[in-house]
Amino acid sequence: MIRFSKDGQAMPEKTVPISQKAFEKIDHTDVYWLGNASILINSRGTIIVIDPILDHFDMPLLIDLPIASTDIPQVDALLISHIDNDHLSFGTLGNIKAVTKSFHAPAYVSDVMKKEGFETQEHAVGESFAIEDIIITTTPTRHNWQNESPKYQYRQWQEDEYVGYWIETPDGTIWLPSDSQLLPEHLTMPQPDMILFDFSDNDWHITYEGAIKEANTYPKADLLCIHWGSIDAASWSTFNGNPNDLMRDVVNPKRVHALDVGAKLRLTKK
Numbered sequence: 001m002i003r004f005s006k007d008g009q010a011m012p013e014k015t016v017p018i019s020q021k022a023f024e025k026i027d028h029t030d031v032y033w034l035g036n037a038s039i040l041i042n043s044r045g046t047i048i049v050i051d052p053i054l055d056h057f058d059m060p061l062l063i064d065l066p067i068a069s070t071d072i073p074q075v076d077a078l079l080i081s082h083i084d085n086d087h088l089s090f091g092t093l094g095n096i097k098a099v100t101k102s103f104h105a106p107a108y109v110s111d112v113m114k115k116e117g118f119e120t121q122e123h124a125v126g127e128s129f130a131i132e133d134i135i136i137t138t139t140p141t142r143h144n145w146q147n148e149s150p151k152y153q154y155r156q157w158q159e160d161e162y163v164g165y166w167i168e169t170p171d172g173t174i175w176l177p178s179d180s181q182l183l184p185e186h187l188t189m190p191q192p193d194m195i196l197f198d199f200s201d202n203d204w205h206i207t208y209e210g211a212i213k214e215a216n217t218y219p220k221a222d223l224l225c226i227h228w229g230s231i232d233a234a235s236w237s238t239f240n241g242n243p244n245d246l247m248r249d250v251v252n253p254k255r256v257h258a259l260d261v262g263a264k265l266r267l268t269k270k
Contacts, residue, residue, distance in 0.1 A: 022264075026044060044171075049078045051080060079165055106163040139178075169267065177206070182211075194267055196224050198226055200237060
């Protein structure tokens with residue numbers, strides 16, 4: 001169920017606390033939305049966390065967070081998609097460093113993480129690596145918006161410093177296109193079973209029109225909505241999408257999942 005903030009932002013109805021049970025061995029794959037673009041995956045007991053922001057965010061939130069970073073008991077792989085501070089929090093990473101087996105990131109981001117004390121494996125676009133019986137492949141993005149901002153023109157930001165993740169589990173395939181303009185490559189992927197779906201109507205994200213095109217290219221994939229309803233920023237198109245719009249415009253609208261924060265969606269092969 002969706003409700004609205006005082007400034008009209010669509011937001012989830014509530015936060016569901018995540019308990020230690022979420023990290024136990026199971027016989028399937030569950031995907032939890034932690035708010036904004038943060039994701040927790042439990043695939044038969046293998047724990048993957050993507051872009052966790054559970055501490056020290058520099059913008060006001062609309063939501064309560066579902067778990068304290070200090071309560072996370074184990075992480076087999078922590079994936080960072082890019083450098084933006086709504087995806088990379090060294091406060092959160094520091095709190096779970098001791099229980100995290102491996103850190104993974106694209107070029108440049110891995111260097112920054114290493115300088116902060118996190119031994120991080122760097123992955124080029126298109127590279128695959130294994131976490132237990134899960135195969136992860138980075139996918140291309142275009143999100144180097146910093147090159148247009150005078151504040152960030154102290155270096156040239158390269159496209160390959162931002163990635164998505166294609167995650168093949170025993171129970172199906174999860175795809176995080178990540179923050180990106182829609183690329184031709186995004187429309188020629190194998191059919192995923194679930195998309196971690198940013199639908200921000202922003203020129204450095206997918207745009208709403210692009211989101212519909214991507215969704216309808218993969219008409220069977222579950223769409224787990226991310227990058228919405230979490231940051232109190234009604235004037236920012238990157239944070240104020242409304243999943244109800246998707247339900248009106250995508251093929252097979254029942255596959256649109258606007259979860260409560262901390263809620264989970266079971267991965268199923270299509």
